[in-house]
Amino acid sequence: MEQKVTLKELAKQLNVSISTVSKALNDSPEISPRTRERIKEAAQLRHYIPSSLGRNLKSMQTRTIGVIIPDILPHFFAKALYGMEAKATEMGYRLIICISNESLKKEKESIETLISGSVDGIVMSISQETQAKKQIQHLLDLKEYNVPLVLFDRVLAGIPCDKVSINDSLQAEQATMELISTGCRKVAYATGIPFTSVDDQRRDGYMEAAKRQKMKNRIIEFTHDKFPHQKFLKLLQEEKIDGILASDELSAVQVTKCILNAGFRIPEDISVIGFTNGVMGENFRPSLSVIDQQEEEQGKLALETAIDRIENKLPDEFMDYKLKTTIIHRDSTRKV
Amino acid sequence: MEQKVTLKELAKQLNVSISTVSKALNDSPEISPRTRERIKEAAQLRHYIPSSLGRNLKSMQTRTIGVIIPDILPHFFAKALYGMEAKATEMGYRLIICISNESLKKEKESIETLISGSVDGIVMSISQETQAKKQIQHLLDLKEYNVPLVLFDRVLAGIPCDKVSINDSLQAEQATMELISTGCRKVAYATGIPFTSVDDQRRDGYMEAAKRQKMKNRIIEFTHDKFPHQKFLKLLQEEKIDGILASDELSAVQVTKCILNAGFRIPEDISVIGFTNGVMGENFRPSLSVIDQQEEEQGKLALETAIDRIENKLPDEFMDYKLKTTIIHRDSTRKV
């Protein structure tokens, strides 16, 4: 590609100095209207665009935030990203996106790229592998590099930074209680996202409710790419499970599908509630009762917090926002 | 935030010149091993990271590609973005993401941000409003700014640039023929994405098949946020429609849901094929037969093309890739 037009070129072409061109284009009152018009015309004609490289060189700020998400396909992250993009645009920032693919290695690499690639701050949700292996040194290091970090959704207590999340354990507990209150005798927790902080906390909440209700707990763990149909159905019958709390949208759908295919009725025989209010659960038959995690709001708040931190608008202590969640009642649960 | 560490600071701290530090950190053989070690140690200790701002100033290249997509929630775009991110990382580039929200205004703004924000190239899929209003000046202008543009999925013939898409009309025609060959007598085309190039072409293909088979055509248009249940069902019965080709994943799901809720059987009474092979169609009951659009491949190829264009590795004439699509047969269509 040919080079882009610069101030220097314009100046030479118009036989004026660089600074005159710069001032004219920035509407400085120092420049006479006639010169200004002449310069502006030429700039437009040659399609001049000021380079942000040169401009940012002084401030060493890029008005760019790096975002690292573990996966883009789940509705939760897509929607959170949507919220971030909206907020970033609104506040005059741009977003650089990295997808860690749930991998620690990719997450580390992304962070390196981002800090050398000059972002003013980083917003991220921790990858599965990182949480499983408990390796968070690369996150702690960010502090040394003077790059503010905001964690959202999957947060860890051991990392000193701003955080945005929901009260996973409380919400899991409430959802479990609600299943019980609509008549379920034995509720199981089904998870397709093991080794994540959100999963840990949702388990805790579920266990707490089970304990309180003196209900024997049952946790079913699997991976999304191979849902264990046989094993799941066997468990369902042997343990007479009649309620499921699912860790995420896809898990909820997989569980529901399996149950229906086996001939059980939903919600008459078995009730299902899943985390994340997404398009899939909404359009499933029957429509799924879900926990609204305020995906978009989490994204917006995380981004706003990052920007506020960058611009020194926050107190020194780190923020730890917990967004309010609600249960959306649809057709996979019985009415009270 | 405090300032980041620079070469200058390190130089001052170590009582050497800036260039010595620079050379040492870049493993220049000019620098003695002892000095090099001393400098590297200090750099690590102070967490020095070279600023890409300064580095890129010479080349005026940022190794960053701007991506503009109309929406992030549909599986197609999420998956395409996934492919782009993978390819970008592989080739040492970064991605700046903008979401136009199907709006012309936002699309224009995004382009402005991107070209001033120094991306080396832009990869985009045109918004609905832009196509509806046929305002493409901002896209034509990109040429003047020397910013290479690659269009993917939603492409327009009138824009001179590299393009990556599928053969929408041919694939729609084939899908329609296939529905007919499995026994459908009257196939309708249902679209939730009017005013997009892909929709236009899918209509054309459908119309072509209808014409060839001397079948009366019927196009049903709606918007995703309010699917016209009553109207749709009335049409279904009055015109004895027994096959549907849907423009996209969500449309396919909405149509199928409506049909099933009305008591028809799928595929016995009515068959459905939809564009885009996504998680929703795969997990629906019944699973939906879909057209695999090679979402990820489109993303990868579009990004690779952009980079090759930037690095002058392509011939002067613009590329116009058409990726091969296939029909994935699942449970919403009858066997041949």
Place this chain on the structure above:
DNA sequence: TTGTACGCGTTATCAA
């Protein structure tokens, strides 16, 4: 082996 000087594009300060 190390240091000096310059250029990249922009803006701001100061001189003319």
Place this chain on the structure above:
DNA sequence: TTGATAACGCGTACAA
């Protein structure tokens, strides 16, 4: 009203 100059961070050709 306009122009010259310095500064930002980095890499590099060239001088010491």
